[in-house]
Amino acid sequence: MPAVVIVGAQWGDEGKGKVVDLYAEAADMVVRYAGGPNAGHTLVVGDVSIVVRLIPSGILRPQTRCVMAQGMVVDPAVLAGEITALEARGHVIAGRLFVSDRAHVILPYHPLIDGLREGAAAAGAKIGTTKRGIGPCYEDKAARRGVRVGDLRDLRRVEALVASNLRAWSPVIRDLGGEVPDVARIMAEIAPLAERLRPLVTDTSALIEGALKAGQRVLLEGAQGTLLDVDHGTYPFVTSSSAVSGGACAGAGIGPTRIRRVVGLTKAYCTRVGEGPFPTELDDAIGERIRKAGHEFGSVTGRPRRTGWVDLPALRYAARVNGLDGLALTKLDVLTGLSEVRACVAYDTPQGRTRELPVDALETATPVYETFPGWSEDLAAARAIADLPEAARSYVRFVAAQVEVPIDIVSVGARRDETITLRDAFAANTTAS
Numbered sequence: 001m002p003a004v005v006i007v008g009a010q011w012g013d014e015g016k017g018k019v020v021d022l023y024a025e026a027a028d029m030v031v032r033y034a035g036g037p038n039a040g041h042t043l044v045v046g047d048v049s050i051v052v053r054l055i056p057s058g059i060l061r062p063q064t065r066c067v068m069a070q071g072m073v074v075d076p077a078v079l080a081g082e083i084t085a086l087e088a089r090g091h092v093i094a095g096r097l098f099v100s101d102r103a104h105v106i107l108p109y110h111p112l113i114d115g116l117r118e119g120a121a122a123a124g125a126k127i128g129t130t131k132r133g134i135g136p137c138y139e140d141k142a143a144r145r146g147v148r149v150g151d152l153r154d155l156r157r158v159e160a161l162v163a164s165n166l167r168a169w170s171p172v173i174r175d176l177g178g179e180v181p182d183v184a185r186i187m188a189e190i191a192p193l194a195e196r197l198r199p200l201v202t203d204t205s206a207l208i209e210g211a212l213k214a215g216q217r218v219l220l221e222g223a224q225g226t227l228l229d230v231d232h233g234t235y236p237f238v239t240s241s242s243a244v245s246g247g248a249c250a251g252a253g254i255g256p257t258r259i260r261r262v263v264g265l266t267k268a269y270c271t272r273v274g275e276g277p278f279p280t281e282l283d284d285a286i287g288e289r290i291r292k293a294g295h296e297f298g299s300v301t302g303r304p305r306r307t308g309w310v311d312l313p314a315l316r317y318a319a320r321v322n323g324l325d326g327l328a329l330t331k332l333d334v335l336t337g338l339s340e341v342r343a344c345v346a347y348d349t350p351q352g353r354t355r356e357l358p359v360d361a362l363e364t365a366t367p368v369y370e371t372f373p374g375w376s377e378d379l380a381a382a383r384a385i386a387d388l389p390e391a392a393r394s395y396v397r398f399v400a401a402q403v404e405v406p407i408d409i410v411s412v413g414a415r416r417d418e419t420i421t422l423r424d425a426f427a428a429n430t431t432a433s
């Protein structure tokens, strides 16, 4: 049974947690393939809301095995905290959670450097990172000096790597006005965490291949979103990992031939947290209303998310770079009560009007909007497209037609049941209904 990829089609926070948790009901394995604790994926079951940052969003489904694959960067302290919190709620982790020996370890100097850099950056140069050490950790990986999770089996090796890495980073830390941390203190912090995580560590690429060969259903869970991808996003206002669907292969250690379907997630509007261009941003009362109705505050940092209209050229771009087969349209309910709803359909640029996203020239591009009548009905009880008011239905149809990707799911609330499912994730790959 081939794998299904769930990928964010915007700037993150599209509702990956909800959709992965929903699909995980029918999955045997859920694999996170990129990013680290910069992610915050929210799972709502009844009245309980849980945010996972490193652990895959399948963890609430007892039949799934959950894998943190080698494309990830893992902060052992955050992971230990997440495990403790889930176990306290009665979820079984032992024997169900596996961490790649090749994933990289976030060490205390990574968030230190991330925070110092953000603090020192001039206005306009700030990325608005989550300050979780993501960038510096991936830098160490690319510099071929990083500490990998498998290294935690040999603390003497970790100590030598930490000492030499700190020598490399010290001029940077000092230049930013920081204090270079002490190797012994870092090792004292890491040693008990290494002990705790060691039983989870394995060759996860082989584990995933074994599941696929046994005919199991595997979900590959993206983090961040297409426009935050280091290659395809709004560079340099991006994260440091490969967030697109192609990143799922390298990040999980499986070949592209194993992927059956790629589902892209988009909100019915758009948000961005952190700095960087956001042409459809609403800096007005409507934007504030969407922020309130959608609870658009970062699940990691608590920062208010910037809000705006849906960007169809951006979704067409996401459809291209991810090879989207299906769309999951989330948070349609949040638009309820607006007198009209808008969608960006094209851009006016110095070179003329285009339906493409001018991804590297967004500052000089002006969105061209189409306006739709709004609706006032509560959508939370809708379980079929026919249950939606006509205005909401035609908005959904317009988005699918413009992006030229069929809709698999429309989400009308944070809870699992507040969903219109048009196509099951693991259904045979025929045309969507």
Ligand code: GDP
Binding pocket: 008, 012, 013, 014, 015, 016, 017, 018, 039, 040, 041, 042, 043, 044, 293, 294, 295, 299, 330, 331, 332, 333, 334, 411, 412, 413, 414, 415
């Ligand atoms: P992720 O990072 O893509 O997993 O998304 P986040 O969890 O950071 O943010 C999405 C937020 O929207 C969470 O608070 C979800 O509980 C919530 N959510 C997801 N789908 C819906 C929906 O259809 N309607 C509403 N109102 N909330 C939703």
Ligand code: IMO
Binding pocket: 008, 011, 012, 013, 014, 038, 039, 040, 041, 127, 128, 129, 130, 131, 132, 133, 134, 135, 222, 223, 224, 225, 228, 237, 238, 239, 240, 273, 274, 275
């Ligand atoms: P999920 O998986 C939204 C953003 C940060 C910042 C930029 C770089 O929950 O969708 P980083 O800390 O990665 O170096 O920050 O990327 N960012 C996210 N925004 N959702 C996320 O994850 C994000 N992960 C990183 O706000 O703009």
Ligand code: MG
Binding pocket: 012, 013, 014, 039, 040, 041, 042, 299
């Ligand atoms: Mg999130």
